[in-house]
Amino acid sequence: xxxxxxxxxxxxxxxxxxxxxxxxxxxxxxxxxxxxxxxxxxxxxxxxxxxxxxxxxxxxxxxxxxxxxxxxxxxxxxxxxxxxxxxxxxxxxxxxxxxxxxxxxxxxxxxxxxxxxxxxxxxxxxxxxxxxxxxxxxxxxxxxxxxxxxx
Numbered sequence: 001x002x003x004x005x006x007x008x009x010x011x012x013x014x015x016x017x018x019x020x021x022x023x024x025x026x027x028x029x030x031x032x033x034x035x036x037x038x039x040x041x042x043x044x045x046x047x048x049x050x051x052x053x054x055x056x057x058x059x060x061x062x063x064x065x066x067x068x069x070x071x072x073x074x075x076x077x078x079x080x081x082x083x084x085x086x087x088x089x090x091x092x093x094x095x096x097x098x099x100x101x102x103x104x105x106x107x108x109x110x111x112x113x114x115x116x117x118x119x120x121x122x123x124x125x126x127x128x129x130x131x132x133x134x135x136x137x138x139x140x141x142x143x144x145x146x147x148x149x150x151x
Contacts, residue, residue, distance in 0.1 A: 040082035
């Protein structure tokens with residue numbers, strides 16, 4: 001997914017040429033993956049990133065999918081996420097049928113998992129290669145498990 005460093009200088013053009021749209025979906029093994037831009041600071045907190053309308057339109061189960069997992073770079077609890085959108089963003093995720101988790105990175109810290117007010121889906125913030133660590137996420141039969149790997 002697009003990260004904040006991809007959005008400086010001519011980064012957006014290079015990113016689009018190499019990878020395509022900032023917001024996209026794909027289906028694999030019964031899971032719909034919704035990948036989206038959440039780099040609010042790079043847009044000066046305009047209230048348009050992440051695009052909640054696009055997310056809502058794409059948070060629908062497709063034929064042969066049972067679950068949804070979302071990916072974006074900046075987690076909603078980060079200072080680089082638009083604070084005006086946090087509550088609506090988390091509510092949208094928590095109210096979406098079939099949503100298993102929202103997965104993020106950006107913080108370069110050990111794995112963190114939180115739930116809005118202690119309930120709802122897990123918002124997972126993964127570690128970083130710069131810390132010589134990464135996170136494996138296993139999805140099986142509608143159950144999601146994370147495993148930290150240090151090397």
